[in-house]
Amino acid sequence: MSVAVDRLVEVVRLLREHCLWTAALTHASLVEYLVEESYELVEAIEDGQPDEELRGELADVLLQVVLHSEIARERGAFDLDAVAEALTAKMVRRNRHVFTADGGLQPSFPATVEEIIASWDAAKREERLERAAAAERDDVLPALAAAEGALEGLPRHLPALALADKALGRAERRRALDAGEPAAAGGTTGAIPAGVGEFASEDELGELLLDVVRAARDRGLDPERALRAAVRRLAV
Known part of the structure; x- marks a missing residue:
């Protein structure tokens, strides 16, 4: 040091x-x-x-x-x-897209963020499989299999919005991996689902989210708890 x-x-x-x-x-x-x-x-x-x-x-x-x-x-x-x-x-x-196993530099590097994300996700998956093989216990394997979901590795105390954003990103990357497609660096299509207010910037999105929280308060609902529950359902 x-x-x-x-x-x-x-x-x-x-x-x-x-x-x-x-x-x-x-x-x-x-x-x-x-x-x-x-x-x-x-x-x-x-x-x-x-x-x-x-x-x-x-x-x-x-x-x-x-x-x-x-x-x-x-x-x-x-x-x-x-x-x-x-x-x-x-x-x-x-980061095996940058480093070799012994810590040296690779001879070449990915040209796209999508390739980097795919490499990172593959490395994490291999680590989980190696832990399962090292454990060699029947009670460990189901837990590791369950951890393959969208909430795997995410701190449970993350704020609900951050938790939802990261869980959705992991779910999208997993779907892409299962389909043999490159993982997207951001969202998927960017299309706004029916029933969701229009927004074209973070300022407009912020106002929309504030309106949702305001409406939840008016109805006596807890928006933080509601979003956490929705993310848990996503991960099932």
């Missing part, structure tokens, strides 16, 4: 040793801070805040990673180096 990162790890380690508040932190108690810092980073990006602000928000998110890694190191599980190594291995393994 760089000198700056080494110093950061050292500072966090000293805080864990000599600061009662920091020493009391656990993986569970840090969750609220991780969520808060992540949303502050999103806000900085979406608001186009100056680079100094963006750097600060990235630093706050990095602190969460370092704290979790230090807590894990203290109980003999792993440290920040191991986290970085795991991420590097994953990036090489998942």
Whole structure:
């Protein structure tokens, strides 16, 4: 690691040793801070805040990673180096359109985003099959088969709209894979289903979504819960 990162790890380690508040932190108690810092980073990006602000928000998110890694190191599980190594291995393994198995560069690279998506999805599928073969347990295989659905690998606490968008994207890519077609980088046709208001921009879409939420409130319905339930039905 760089000198700056080494110093950061050292500072966090000293805080864990000599600061009662920091020493009391656990993986569970840090969750609220991780969520808060992540949303502050999103806000900085979406608001186009100056680079100094963006750097600060990235630093706050990095602190969460370092704290979790230090807590894990203290109980003999792993440290920040191991986290970085795991991420590097994953990036090489998942991005085989760029890297060879030993981490070198491929002799050529895909010319389209569709090819990249297909390669990424194929790599993830192979990982799941390898885990199933390694497990060699009857109780594991059904769970992995169920995970092939649109919600596979998606955090269940994602906001409903983000969850729906990602689930639909995975479902579309899976249909394309089953049909032997290239995976689309975005949606499918872009056609607006019957009964859905017209929109041609994100501003117009935002107003439409706001109208739907307003109508749901008027009827005493929970739009977040309703959309989550619809996504779960999609995944069945």
